[in-house]
Amino acid sequence: MSFTFEPARTRVVFGRGTAASVRDEAERLGATRVLLIARHGGDKVAAELGSLLTTRFTGAAMHTPVEVTERALALLHEHGADCVVSVGGGSSTGLSKALSVRAGVPQIIIPTTYAGSEVTPVLGETSGGLKKTRRDAAIQPDTVIYDVDLTLDLPLDVTVTSAFNALAHAVTARGNENPLIDAIATKAIEGVLHALSGNPSTVDARTELLYSAWLAGTCLASVPMGLHHKLAHVLGGTFGLPHAATHTALLSHTAPSDLAQRIHDTAVRFGVATSLRELGMAESDLSRAAEIAEHPDALRVLTNAWRDAPSG
Numbered sequence: 001m002s003f004t005f006e007p008a009r010t011r012v013v014f015g016r017g018t019a020a021s022v023r024d025e026a027e028r029l030g031a032t033r034v035l036l037i038a039r040h041g042g043d044k045v046a047a048e049l050g051s052l053l054t055t056r057f058t059g060a061a062m063h064t065p066v067e068v069t070e071r072a073l074a075l076l077h078e079h080g081a082d083c084v085v086s087v088g089g090g091s092s093t094g095l096s097k098a099l100s101v102r103a104g105v106p107q108i109i110i111p112t113t114y115a116g117s118e119v120t121p122v123l124g125e126t127s128g129g130l131k132k133t134r135r136d137a138a139i140q141p142d143t144v145i146y147d148v149d150l151t152l153d154l155p156l157d158v159t160v161t162s163a164f165n166a167l168a169h170a171v172t173a174r175g176n177e178n179p180l181i182d183a184i185a186t187k188a189i190e191g192v193l194h195a196l197s198g199n200p201s202t203v204d205a206r207t208e209l210l211y212s213a214w215l216a217g218t219c220l221a222s223v224p225m226g227l228h229h230k231l232a233h234v235l236g237g238t239f240g241l242p243h244a245a246t247h248t249a250l251l252s253h254t255a256p257s258d259l260a261q262r263i264h265d266t267a268v269r270f271g272v273a274t275s276l277r278e279l280g281m282a283e284s285d286l287s288r289a290a291e292i293a294e295h296p297d298a299l300r301v302l303t304n305a306w307r308d309a310p311s312g
């Protein structure tokens with residue numbers, strides 16, 4: 001056995017109603033002027049921040065386009081913000097990371113999906129139709145507040161596909177030589193599949209999905225991303241496919257065979273897309289996507305995922 005492990009310094013607050021602690025958490029980081037990136041749950045967090053709230057940005061977009069970051073960065077400088085608070089899915093989290101790493105200000109993330117980005121030092125940014133992903137300790141958020149209450153209204157299709165995004169991180173990490181990461185990945189896989197085996201909209205299932213997303217993101221923070229994530233980034237960054245739905249359509253074609261059928265059956269049960277064709281990908285674009293991914297298995301996996309044909 002051989003591994004190197006560097007646990008992240010992110011402070012994690014988990015529970016129900018925890019968004020009420022955002023002002024205390026911001027003050028803990030020395031914040032006096034907060035830029036709030038907010039989609040869902042933003043009004044509640046804005047009220048909790050009170051006089052710390054300096055300005056608000058609502059234009060976060062999927063795959064973190066650099067031109068959006070530049071607009072938000074201008075706002076941050078204009079208002080002299082010394083902390084970023086983000087409420088929303090991975091799109092809001094990505095923008096927060098992009099701002100924090102450019103401006104050198106701390107960030108608090110309040111996730112409302114299961115993307116897991118809030119606990120990783122990873123940032124993918126899109127410019128000129130290409131998504132480039134980098135990993136840097138300076139990108140890692142300072143504080144994450146998981147508030148189950150802010151996820152209760154997440155629509156069913158987003159719930160399911162975002163849970164698959166979390167599952168993809170854990171599947172990638174399972175079997176890792178670091179026994180801690182392997183154990184966390186196994187627990188995350190069990191948690192997501194258990195929550196999706198019944199009604200995922202109950203408070204218990206939402207709690208299980210949210211802590212499993214934390215576990216899955218924690219795994220992603222510690223392992224290299226492989227073909228699965230590379231393909232998702234190409235399909236999102238160059239072909240504009242939706243992130244979580246793309247992970248969902250790919251996963252039963254990239255997961256080890258002991259999980260692939262279970263994953264596929266779960267997606268079918270919820271009626272979410274299990275093929276890239278259903279997501280609007282043109283068959284004629286598969287070879288270009290494979291070229292950009294630069295992996296010998298890319299075209300085979302993409303073709304299987306386009307057709308939803310059994311992997312092999």
Ligand SMILES: NC(=O)c1ccc[n+]([C@@H]2O[C@H](COP(=O)([O-])OP(=O)(O)OC[C@H]3O[C@@H](n4cnc5c(N)ncnc54)[C@H](O)[C@@H]3O)[C@@H](O)[C@H]2O)c1
Nearest residue numbers: 040062063089090091112113115117120122153154243244
């Ligand atoms: N760097 C990383 O480690 C990492 C990991 C995973 C994802 N990501 C990035 O995150 C982005 C995708 O994140 P995502 O899938 O969460 O997408 P998203 O943030 O765009 O959210 C998906 C949809 O859910 C809606 N939504 C979110 N929370 C809601 C709520 N509580 N109630 C109702 N609707 C709600 C959003 O408005 C949006 O329409 C991509 O850019 C991806 O690359 C990064």
Ligand SMILES: O=C(O)CCC(=O)CC(=O)O
Nearest residue numbers: 094122123124133229232
């Ligand atoms: O593919 C993922 O879900 C994780 C990595 C990622 O999306 C990179 C990013 O866009 O920040």
